[in-house]
Amino acid sequence: xxxxxxxxxxxxxxxxxxxxxxxxxxxxxxxxxxxxxxxxxxxxxxxxxxxxxxxxxxxxxxxxxxxxxxxxxxxxxxxxxxxxxxxxxxxxxxxxxxxxxxxxxxxxxxxxxxxxxxxxxxxxxxxxxxxxxxxxxxxxxxxxxxxxxxxxxxxxxxxxxxxxxxxxxxxxxxxxxxxxxxxxxxxxxxxxxxxxxxxxxxxxxxxxxxxxxxxxxxxxxxxxxxxxxxxxxxxxxxxxxxxxxxxxxxxxxxxxxxxxxxxxxxxxxxxxxxxxxxxxxxxxxxxxxxxxxxxxxxxxxxxxxxxxxxxxxxxxxxxxxxxxxxxxxxxxxxxxxxxxxxxxxxxxxxxxxxxxxxxxxxxxxxxxxxxxxxxxxxx
Amino acid sequence: xxxxxxxxxxxxxxxxxxxxxxxxxxxxxxxxxxxxxxxxxxxxxxxxxxxxxxxxxxxxxxxxxxxxxxxxxxxxxxxxxxxxxxxxxxxxxxxxxxxxxxxxxxxxxxxxxxxxxxxxxxxxxxxxxxxxxxxxxxxxxxxxxxxxxxxxxxxxxxxxxxxxxxxxxxxxxxxxxxxxxxxxxxxxxxxxxxxxxxxxxxxxxxxxxxxxxxxxxxxxxxxxxxxxxxxxxxxxxxxxxxxxxxxxxxxxxxxxxxxxxxxxxxxxxxxxxxxxxxxxxxxxxxxxxxxxxxxxxxxxxxxxxxxxxxxxxxxxxxxxxxxxxxxxxxxxxxxxxxxxxxxxxxxxxxxxxxxxxxxxxxxxxxxxxxxxxxxxxxxxxxxxxxxxxxxxxxxxxxxxxxxxxxxxxxxxxxxxxxxxxxxxxxxxxxxxxxxxxxxxxxxxxxxxxxxxxxxxxxxxxxxxxxxxxxxxxxxxxxxxxxxxxxxxxxxxxxxxxxxxxxxxxxxxxxxxxxxxxxxxxxxxxxxxxxxxxxxxxxxxxxxxxxxxxxxxxxxxxxxxxxxxxxxxxxxxxxxxxxxxxxxxxxxxx
Numbered sequence: 029x030x031x032x033x034x035x036x037x038x039x040x041x042x043x044x045x046x047x048x049x050x051x052x053x054x055x056x057x058x059x060x061x062x063x064x065x066x067x068x069x070x071x072x073x074x075x076x077x078x079x080x081x082x083x084x085x086x087x088x089x090x091x092x093x094x095x096x097x098x099x100x101x102x103x104x105x106x107x108x109x110x111x112x113x114x115x116x117x118x119x120x121x122x123x124x125x126x127x128x129x130x131x132x133x134x135x136x137x138x139x140x141x142x143x144x145x146x147x148x149x150x151x152x153x154x155x156x157x158x159x160x161x162x163x164x165x166x167x168x169x170x171x172x173x174x175x176x177x178x179x180x181x182x183x184x185x186x187x188x189x190x191x192x193x194x195x196x197x198x199x200x201x202x203x204x205x206x207x208x209x210x211x212x213x214x215x216x217x218x219x220x221x222x223x224x225x226x227x228x229x230x231x232x233x234x235x236x237x238x239x240x241x242x243x244x245x246x247x248x249x250x251x252x253x254x255x256x257x258x259x260x261x262x263x264x265x266x267x268x269x270x271x272x273x274x275x276x277x278x279x280x281x282x283x284x285x286x287x288x289x290x291x292x293x294x295x296x297x298x299x300x301x302x303x304x305x306x307x308x309x310x311x312x313x314x315x316x317x318x319x320x321x322x323x324x325x326x327x328x329x330x331x332x333x334x335x336x337x338x339x340x341x342x343x344x345x346x347x348x349x350x351x352x353x354x355x356x357x358x359x360x361x362x363x364x365x366x367x368x369x370x371x372x373x374x375x376x377x378x379x380x381x382x383x384x385x386x387x388x389x390x391x392x393x394x395x396x397x398x399x400x401x402x403x404x405x406x407x
Numbered sequence: 408x409x410x411x412x413x414x415x416x417x418x419x420x421x422x423x424x425x426x427x428x429x430x431x432x433x434x435x436x437x438x439x440x441x442x443x444x445x446x447x448x449x450x451x452x453x454x455x456x457x458x459x460x461x462x463x464x465x466x467x468x469x470x471x472x473x474x475x476x477x478x479x480x481x482x483x484x485x486x487x488x489x490x491x492x493x494x495x496x497x498x499x500x501x502x503x504x505x506x507x508x509x510x511x512x513x514x515x516x517x518x519x520x521x522x523x524x525x526x527x528x529x530x531x532x533x534x535x536x537x538x539x540x541x542x543x544x545x546x547x548x549x550x551x552x553x554x555x556x557x558x559x560x561x562x563x564x565x566x567x568x569x570x571x572x573x574x575x576x577x578x579x580x581x582x583x584x585x586x587x588x589x590x591x592x593x594x595x596x597x598x599x600x601x602x603x604x605x606x607x608x609x610x611x612x613x614x615x616x617x618x619x620x621x622x623x624x625x626x627x628x629x630x631x632x633x634x635x636x637x638x639x640x641x642x643x644x645x646x647x648x649x650x651x652x653x654x655x656x657x658x659x660x661x662x663x664x665x666x667x668x669x670x671x672x673x674x675x676x677x678x679x680x681x682x683x684x685x686x687x688x689x690x691x692x693x694x695x696x697x698x699x700x701x702x703x704x705x706x707x708x709x710x711x712x713x714x715x716x717x718x719x720x721x722x723x724x725x726x727x728x729x730x731x732x733x734x735x736x737x738x739x740x741x742x743x744x745x746x747x748x749x750x751x752x753x754x755x756x757x758x759x760x761x762x763x764x765x766x767x768x769x770x771x772x773x774x775x776x777x778x779x780x781x782x783x784x785x786x787x788x789x790x791x792x793x794x795x796x797x798x799x800x801x802x803x804x805x806x807x808x809x810x811x812x813x814x815x816x817x818x819x820x821x822x823x824x825x826x827x828x829x830x831x832x833x834x835x836x837x838x839x840x841x842x843x844x845x846x847x848x849x850x851x852x853x854x855x856x857x858x859x860x861x862x863x864x865x866x867x868x869x870x871x872x873x874x875x876x877x878x879x880x881x882x883x884x885x886x887x888x889x890x891x892x893x894x895x896x897x898x899x900x901x902x903x904x905x906x907x908x909x910x911x912x913x914x915x916x917x918x919x920x921x922x923x924x925x926x927x928x929x930x931x932x933x934x935x936x937x938x939x940x941x942x943x944x945x946x947x948x949x950x951x952x953x954x955x956x957x958x959x960x961x962x963x964x965x966x967x968x969x970x971x972x973x974x975x976x977x978x979x980x981x982x983x984x985x986x987x988x989x990x991x992x993x994x995x996x
Contacts, residue, residue: 170978186927
């Protein structure tokens with residue numbers, strides 16, 4: 029723990045440079061024509077994933093709660109944004125109706141009441157945070173109150189995600205069934221299919237990512253963050269010291285759900301589709317992989333992990349479609365076993381290894397001296 | 408409640424009936440030689456009679472001869488009348504001008520003609536010089552049928568079907584004869600009732616007669632029939648009784664309406680009981696599936712604390728082993744993992760040899776999965792015993808790799824595993840249908856649980872496993888080689904998953920993502936049951952299965968039912984966070 033601030037001090041200029049690169053340089057290069065629109069769009073997607081990864085890191089790396097439902101919150105946020113975008117299509121859909129296409133297809137003639145307020149963008153934004161937040165609040169309250177922790181928490185969040193995915197696959201929910209939402213046109217009057225709109229969405233994602241990382245950095249450096257890490261390391265001692273650990277965990281859990289939801293809401297207009305396939309536990313686990321690979325408990329590691337794994341995925345699923353899962357699964361096993369600190373931890377690991385080698389070299393000479401010492405001290 | 412008494416007593420009668428059937432069957436086999444001779448003689452007369460009918464010059468004559476067949480009902484009549492109807496009987500005009508009904512025979516060698524055989528006695532038709540007569544396909548006329556003739560034929564066929572020696576077919580015919588409540592069918596049924604010895608058929612007869620009597624001209628008979636059908640809880644009469652109640656209401660026949668309504672309410676009670684029993688049975692069987700799937704996890708997760716996310720893939724290993732064994736028993740199998748194709752030769756067995764493949768596949772699937780488990784334990788798991796969350800992540804990576812390996816080896820689609828014939832039938836007791844495959848599921852679950860219990864409680868390995876799980880350090884101090892015990896326990900749990908796979912291959916599809924469909928349910932089962940307790944797993948599996956099926960039955964929607972069960976589990980853990988059975992310990996964390 030004492031080492032962490034020292035390391036981050038060294039890295040701070042590097043981090044600022046990275047932030048500037050993501051927020052300013054990339055879009056500028058794109059506007060100047062050096063980076064293709066497609067590439068920037070893909071990067072926008074990666075950054076949304078990175079925000080979700082940071083939320084997982086805050087939960088798992090700093091509080092010790094491995095949540096397998098983060099994809100659920102991400103997707104819920106996406107769905108809330110999607111509902112607004114669906115209504116913004118207006119009469120441009122294939123049925124030329126005010127209703128979203130799938131509702132017309134299901135035989136509805138009137139917009140269901142829950143859809144009505146989503147015409148308002150501020151309301152949709154509010155819902156992006158409220159719906160996942162309230163779900164997390166209820167679930168977290170129930171789970172933490174009965175002191176469900178460790179793997180049990182993981183398994184329960186997995187079940188929650190599974191149940192929600194089953195629900196969203198149904199047409200009765202009026203959320204588009206397994207096709208979900210797609211064919212979006214405009215957001216706040218801007219055409220989503222034009223490069224400038226996508227560039228702005230990218231910039232918003234980059235800003236949000238930097239803000240989330242900075243905010244989490246600040247949060248974890250406060251007294252609150254200290255308790256948070258104490259809960260991770262030994263919850264019972266914190267409990268015995270008189271802290272209501274359940275409340276701390278609940279706060280972090282809801283906060284992370286909202287962060288993931290915001291990422292989801294930015295993800296949808298950039299990718300142009302949202303469906304229950306994003307909601308599965310496999311998705312959550314994949315996001316956990318990014319965090320583990322990048323290095324948990326570092327906040328920057330997950331960003332690196334999310335971007336690099338997804339970039340690797342984009343490349344490998346095209347170049348070696350059969351091998352991708354083997355690469356992902358295999359690298360995951362290796363990282364968990366041999367690189368507990370992930371990519372970020374590699375330099376430290378290498379340094380430790382070198383130090384060990386040196387020590388061994390030193391050790392080969394040392395026994396002689398100790399023997400002499402022993403001989404000297406014995407008489 | 409007279410009905411309740413009736414159903415309570417009907418079970419012994421049923422088993423008594425099945426005993427009689429068995430005795431009859433034995434007797435039948437003994438008398439087979441004799442019977443076949445007799446049948447041959449009978450068939451000849453049937454054929455000559457039908458031939459006689461066909462050569463009749465006019466319609467009335469044909470109908471009269473056909474109706475005459477009623478006097479000697481035998482099952483062969485149905486087949487021959489059908490042939491006539493379907494136009495498989497032809498008319499051949501002989502050289503002397505006589506008309507002969509014939510059947511098409513074998514093609515004559517060397518010519519393009521087909522030999523014909525007489526319908527009456529199955530002898531070849533010969534011309535004046537004794538040579539076989541050959542015809543081309545379009546030379547002959549069909550033996551025609553008119554609609555009134557077909558009606559007569561149907562009447563005769565129905566009656567003849569009632570005389571079928573095969574009990575199942577006879578019962579089918581009896582049930583069919585009550586459709587439409589035609590009074591003219593009654594005499595035949597009453598006749599059959601006098602000689603019928605099979606208890607199942609007798610019951611069907613009573614029911615069919617009562618159903619026809621519902622439309623009788625005699626009111627006393629109608630009332631009696633309604634009461635009888637109500638007491639019997641007769642399902643086929645349900646809709647008819649409802650109609651009759653409505654009709655009687657219209658015509659003002661209070662007495663009949665009351666009787667019909669009473670009968671309807673009794674049948675409704677019977678139906679709700681059948682549904683309850685069916686739900687219970689399905690609940691137990693789906694609970695058994697859960698149990699079989701979760702029992703391996705109860706060992707690796709419950710006893711060892713390893714979160715094996717690849718558990719589902721071990722199930723798939725077992726299922727694919729069964730698939731390979733099946734193909735080795737049959738005609739072999741070609742696999743092409745990583746673009747390299749190789750062939751596993753097959754034994755080419757059929758019949759009994761083939762149907763035994765499952766017996767071989769069961770232990771093999773256990774062994775293969777256990778071996779793969781051993782490999783995984785040595786290579787990955789052994790480093791993660793103190794880090795359960797990390798074991799979850801690493802095994803998830805393993806599960807991805809394994810799924811992809813299945814895809815590359817066996818293809819991305821589901822593979823065909825045929826289930827033995829003995830799994831496809833069902834067993835009906837008092838209108839409740841028990842499918843053999845579901846009974847097999849339950850039996851298999853019981854077997855696995857008993858075996859696991861025996862291993863854990865009656866073998867020295869089990870003793871070691873329990874000691875290490877209770878207190879690893881103490882066990883190590885006593886000289887138990889805990890590493891080796893871990894290894895064996897993990898591979899035992901994986902082997903059980905493999906068994907579950909062999910078992911699932913019989914009741915569901917085998918594909919690369921087979922395991923994924925069960926993993927969440929399996930974890931839920933173990934968590935609810937209480938970690939480290941086999942009995943808890945049994946109870947929670949049955950409970951979850953039961954809740955699932957009843958909600959499905961009640962809501963008519965499997966997905967909402969499943970979601971409610973998951974929510975129920977989350978709430979249940981509020982009440983008992985440690986599951987049903989808590990393993991008490993003084994340690995904190």
